[in-house]
Amino acid sequence: MCPGVALTAIVSFPEVLAAAQSGAPWALQRLYAELSGTVLAYCRTRGAPDPEDVTSEVFLSAFTALRDFTGDEANFRAWLFTIAHRRLVDAYRQQSRRPQTAPYVGDQDARTAPSSEDEALTALATERVRDMLSDLPPDQRDVLLLRILGDLTIEAIAETLGKSEGAVKALQRRALAALRKRIEREGVSL
């Protein structure tokens, strides 16, 4: 698997999709490699209790219903992030019913691999971004993340969140204005 290789660099998305729908493992692996990072970042930035578990659930649901999907790559991304959004909502509901009894300590997590430089930078960037977005209301944060990570259009975001396009545009403007103010106030250099 080559996580950094774009899907369209080697094989076109329609070909990969057709192969995946026919059951070819390599096509499923290709889709997972291309999109799991963005879904994971989305779940992590949204504050999911277990981002990797949620990401796996998202792809399991997506691959189970893959034969029923029709559309291009943009539609597929929108569809995938819609599943991710709903899974996060379910995860929050479960978390509210069963609150965590112990705080998460990353040093004690056996799953954490030894940090390489790339992973450290990734973790740092993630932490920085998470901090910048933490002040935003959930709706504004969702719109920004779906636009930046999912590369979704306003229309796709509106369908995913169940809002109108005008409402999504308004949320995007407010999020951008809030980020600018936060940056100016703290003088953060990124």
Next chain:
Amino acid sequence: MLRNLDRDDRDFDLVLRGSAPADRPELDPVVALVEDLRFSATAAARPSAALATLLAQGLPPAPVAAPVSHLRRAAPAVSWAAAISWARSARRTVKVGVIAAVAVVSVTSAAAAAGALPDPIQEKLSTAVKTVTPWEIPRPKGGGGIGEIVREKARHHGHDKQKHIDPDKDVDAPKTNNGNGRPSDPGKPASPGKSDASKSDAPRPSQAANPTKPAHPTKPTASAATPGRPAVPGADRRSAAAERQNTRDLGDPAKITKLRKARS
């Protein structure tokens, strides 16, 4: 204000592409934030055990659809959930129609059993019911039986009792007796009133020969104008007493039977 909003939308699109507008340097930190966010999304997530199995083996083969018959193939596929939801929703709209249809059928059946339907319809319905079922409903000709009595009673309110007909006799009466109460002309309008009038004034061989049959008190012209009704020989010679007795006798169906037998 709108210009600023549209400009914000366009500027954000540029930020998403990784570059800030030249006249808005305050957006440079936002561009950096976007780049950081995308950079954090490059690492692939570690799959769960179930997902790892699926990725290694691929999707299971699609279930083969069961062979359908030629007739079923033409029918659209309908899921059970969709059918149930349609039935639940359709029930509310169809219920009124079903109740109305049942009501119509019930009323029609009751009317047919009472012989109250128009003659052509009653005849056809009676034939159909008798053919298909072991039951019978009164026929319109030869006296409607109970229906005849009901109509006559309703019409005359019991004043003219000579209109009562023996149900036992008239149900199986031959068609010729229709001349008594009803002509067999298919062109005759199926108006109950008119048919009642014809029944009451239509020629009846027995009554035509019955010298005691009085003219209808309310429709003297109808009785006179009824075709085929011969003049009652000697009717005017009937005594008043006999007339009164006859009227009283005709109030009793059993006596009617006896009288007719005696007169015939």
